[in-house]
Each structure stands twice: as C-alpha cells, then as structure tokens.
Amino acid sequence: MAKVNILGVNFDNKSFTQFQNEFIGRINAHKSTLIVTANPEIVMAANENPEFMKILTYDADYITADGIGIVKASQILKKPIKQRVTGYDLFVWLMKLANERGLRVYLIGAKPDVIHAIQAKIARDYSDIQLVGAEDGYFNEDLELVAYQIERTEPDLVFAALGSPRQEQLLSILRKNLLPALMMGVGGSFDVFSG
Ligand code: UDP
Numbered sequence: 139m140a141k142v143n144i145l146g147v148n149f150d151n152k153s154f155t156q157f158q159n160e161f162i163g164r165i166n167a168h169k170s171t172l173i174v175t176a177n178p179e180i181v182m183a184a185n186e187n188p189e190f191m192k193i194l195t196y197d198a199d200y201i202t203a204d205g206i207g208i209v210k211a212s213q214i215l216k217k218p219i220k221q222r223v224t225g226y227d228l229f230v231w232l233m234k235l236a237n238e239r240g241l242r243v244y245l246i247g248a249k250p251d252v253i254h255a256i257q258a259k260i261a262r263d264y265s266d267i268q269l270v271g272a273e274d275g276y277f278n279e280d281l282e283l284v285a286y287q288i289e290r291t292e293p294d295l296v297f298a299a300l301g302s303p304r305q306e307q308l309l310s311i312l313r314k315n316l317l318p319a320l321m322m323g324v325g326g327s328f329d330v331f332s333g
Contacts (some may be wrong), residue, residue, distance in 0.1 A: 142217045144208060147194055149201050151212075153220045154315060157202065158231065161320060164199075165241075165294065168318040170311055172197055175204035175225035175322065176212075178253050180302050190303040192263040197310040202228070226327045232320070233331075236295055237264040244288050244319075246308070247275035247299025248328035255332035275300045285311040299328040 141148045152160070164171045174180070174194060184191040191231060196246050202223035203209055212219040236243050245256060251272045260267055272289035275298075277284065285308060288296060296312065298305035300312055305323035 139217050140154045142212050142219050142265050145181050149203050154223050157172045165320050167323050170313055170316045170318055171199045171320045172313040173200045173322040174198045175202045177205035178207040190320055193310045197313045218280040225324045229327045236267045240266045241294040242268045242270045244271035244293035246273045252328050257258050270279045281308045289317055293319050297324050299324045
C-alpha cells in the first residue's frame with residue numbers, strides 16, 4: 139500500500155532508502171518539495187487545527203512516519219508502514235549530501251546560541267556546504283516576509299526548526315510559491331545536531 143491514512147493524515151509507506159532515492163531525484167530536478175515528518179503529536183494537532191491539516195493534505199509532497207507510535211497504529215489498522223523515518227535521520231543524511239554536492243542550504247530555527255554552534259560545526263565538518271542563511275527561530279517578522287527573505291537566497295535545501303505547526307506554515311508558503319528547493323521541518327533537530 140503506497141499511502142496509509144491515520145486519522146486523516148496520509149503517510150507515505152516507503153523505506154528510508156526509497157525516500158532517499160526520491161529526494162535525490164527531486165533535488166536533481168529542482169522540484170519544489172515539502173517533506174513533513176509526522177509523529178503522533180502532529181497527527182493529533184492536525185485533527186484540531188484545520189489549517190494545519192490543509193497543509194498536510196494539499197502542500198506536503200511526502201509525509202514520513204516519525205515515531206514508533208505511527209508505525210504501531212498502522213499495524214493495528216492492518217496497513218503496516220514499512221519503517222520509521224525520522225526527521226533527524228533525514229536531516230543528517232541531507233546535510234552530508236549537501237556537503238558532498240556543495241548545495242546551498244538555508245537553516246532557520248532554534249535559539250541563537252544553537253544556530254551559532256551549527257554554523258561552527260558546518261564550517262568545521264561540512265565545509266563544502268554553501269550556507270546561504272542561518273537564522274534563529276525567535277523573530278517577530280511575519281512568516282510571509284521571512285519566506286521572501288529565504289527565497290531571495292536561492293537555496294537548494296531549507297530546514298526549519300520552529301516546532302509544529304509554525305515550521306510547516308513557513309515552509310508551505312515557500313512550497314505554494316514553488317521555490318525550487320527541498321524543504322523539511324525538523325523540530326528539535328538543530329538542538330541535537332549542534333551538540
Ligand atoms: N523554537 C523556535 N522558535 C520558537 C519556538 C521554538 O525556534 O518560537 C525552536 C526550539 O528552540 C527548538 C525547536 O523549535 O529548537 C523545536 O521545538 P520543540 O522541541 O518544542 O518542537 P518539536 O520537536 O517537539 O516539534
């Protein structure tokens with residue numbers, strides 16, 4: 139089964155390797171791509187927030203099962219999802235790919251000291267990445283303006299660590315504008331990656 143619906147959210151039933159192959163294809167083709175890594179909290183939040191559910195239904199190109207709770211639910215529904223695919227694992231893999239290929243990366247989210255630590259880590263360990271933006275997630279501008287600032291840097295990859303649903307709201311603006319980048323909300327991943 140290609141898609142598995144859990145409480146209104148359509149999960150892609152793909153292995154980590156299948157996602158990797160599809161994402162590489164879309165990066166190569168410069169296709170605008172929004173990835174949502176959804177855990178049970180996100181499914182519950184979307185059921186209480188119609189605007190968030192709309193983003194998951196109409197704007198997301200891929201929804202991965204980020205949490206064993208989702209995989210378990212799919213088994214109970216007798217439509218087992220192949221594998222848990224977390225935002226953090228995809229993020230680390232995409233950063234390695236970006237380094238190998240010298241891709242343009244925009245990071246937004248987390249506290250200022252975390253984003254500074256990530257900048258230092260990239261300079262040290264991922265020095266072939268073209269870091270076109272590194273902004274913390276504690277800003278007052280509205281999301282439309284922030285989206286415009288991101289677009290102007292012409293990134294290949296955009297990672298937003300603002301928590302849900304705000305990170306998906308920001309990325310859905312870019313997706314609707316057809317920014318030719320692969321975009322993913324990564325929750326607390328910057329905090330982990332910076333350490
Ligand atoms: N965050 C942010 N701006 C905010 C609130 C949160 O950048 O206004 C960041 C926070 O620093 C953390 C990330 O969002 O790095 C994810 O937060 P949380 O762990 O609450 O989200 P989850 O991973 O549970 O979706």
